[in-house]
Amino acid sequence: MAEENHRVALTYDASDEYRPEPPPAPEIPAWKDGSIRIGIHTSIAGDIAQALDMAAGLGANALQIFSSSPRMWDRGTSRVSEADAERFRTRRKELALGPLVIHSNYLINLASPNPVLRARSVQAFHQEIVRALALGADYLVLHPGSALGADRASAIAAVVQGLKQAARGLKLGDLRILIENTAGQGSCLGSNFGELKEIIDGCPELPLGVCIDTAHLFASGFDIRTEAGLEATLQEIERTIGLDRVAVVHMNDSKTALGSRVDRHEHIGKGKIGIDAFRRILSHPLLAHCAFILETPIDKPGDDKRNVAALWRLTGRVVRATGTGMKPRPKKKAATGRAGAARRPKRSRGK
Numbered sequence: 001m002a003e004e005n006h007r008v009a010l011t012y013d014a015s016d017e018y019r020p021e022p023p024p025a026p027e028i029p030a031w032k033d034g035s036i037r038i039g040i041h042t043s044i045a046g047d048i049a050q051a052l053d054m055a056a057g058l059g060a061n062a063l064q065i066f067s068s069s070p071r072m073w074d075r076g077t078s079r080v081s082e083a084d085a086e087r088f089r090t091r092r093k094e095l096a097l098g099p100l101v102i103h104s105n106y107l108i109n110l111a112s113p114n115p116v117l118r119a120r121s122v123q124a125f126h127q128e129i130v131r132a133l134a135l136g137a138d139y140l141v142l143h144p145g146s147a148l149g150a151d152r153a154s155a156i157a158a159v160v161q162g163l164k165q166a167a168r169g170l171k172l173g174d175l176r177i178l179i180e181n182t183a184g185q186g187s188c189l190g191s192n193f194g195e196l197k198e199i200i201d202g203c204p205e206l207p208l209g210v211c212i213d214t215a216h217l218f219a220s221g222f223d224i225r226t227e228a229g230l231e232a233t234l235q236e237i238e239r240t241i242g243l244d245r246v247a248v249v250h251m252n253d254s255k256t257a258l259g260s261r262v263d264r265h266e267h268i269g270k271g272k273i274g275i276d277a278f279r280r281i282l283s284h285p286l287l288a289h290c291a292f293i294l295e296t297p298i299d300k301p302g303d304d305k306r307n308v309a310a311l312w313r314l315t316g317r318v319v320r321a322t323g324t325g326m327k328p329r330p331k332k333k334a335a336t337g338r339a340g341a342a343r344r345p346k347r348s349r350g351k
């Protein structure tokens with residue numbers, strides 16, 4: 001009996017056929033309009049979403065932030081709540097800011113030969129990726145790390161392993177991890193592009209790219225002051241990692257001399273690199289796909305605005321800041337300074 005009923009029901013009606021909805025076309029964010037992107041590292045002190053309004057108020061159309069305190073270990077307290085993340089993503093869309101670059105914590109050292117520090121670094125970088133995904137970041141910048149006592153080859157192998165461990169179990173989607181070139185201070189990896197290439201080649205399954213910092217280039221011996229020097233540098237990048245891997249350029253003039261291997265950022269045009277070099281970098285066709293992000297000091301109020309305006313001026317545009325800008329950053333303690341006082345944790349009043 002059941003079989004008979006079955007047969008009756010077997011009329012084919014084409015309209016019954018299951019047709020999956022075509023997948024929605026990926027939404028192209030407003031900032032990906034091909035226009036030049038100039039940003040600045042903006043403070044998240046107070047409220048993370050305020051960093052967006054701060055950047056926009058300074059005349060930037062892109063930004064970089066830390067997603068938690070950059071000089072403290074993540075003790076599991078630095079998760080971004082979904083409500084904050086949602087508010088942040090919405091406000092960013094409204095302001096059409098992009099790309100959003102997150103700079104990782106300075107303490108992370110995936111190359112560390114110390115197993116405790118290395119494990120802590122992997123865990124902290126894992127949390128960096130989690131927060132970057134929550135905030136909808138485009139790029140997460142990481143310093144390759146410091147070999148300390150280890151030899152270069154095992155330090156690079158440790159970075160490769162560390163990156164894989166940190167990313168394990170996470171869907172990175174459109175997020176790209178950018179390894180930054182360094183000034184080559186001490187035993188820091190990444191002051192030459194061969195080392196960055198080794199890291200990238202070691203992780204073919206990860207979406208890795210590179211962030212180049214002009215001050216680090218200069219301090220590590222790339223003479224980008226002249227047209228010929230810039231060309232030679234770009235050729236070296238192309239020959240090793242490939243310029244298409246470079247997504248962000250940190251735009252910092254340098255307080256220190258060519259090849260000094262000491263990293264000290266200076267205002268655009270006020271340092272040893274000079275204004276003409278920045279004009280050439282901003283207009284170079286081989287860097288046209290990059291975002292340009294300032295990490296210049298704030299010695300006095302308005303320095304942030306002036307540096308953003310300086311970059312826009314070099315592109316031939318006048319962009320006026322409407323916001324008040326960031327407060328001057330406290331100077332790094334001098335070697336002979338009151339280190340104890342500087343290290344004492346800040347306590348907010350009444351809490």
Ligand SMILES: [Zn+2]
Nearest residue numbers: 103141143180
């Ligand atoms: Zn950096």
Ligand SMILES: [Zn+2]
Nearest residue numbers: 213215216263
């Ligand atoms: Zn630097």
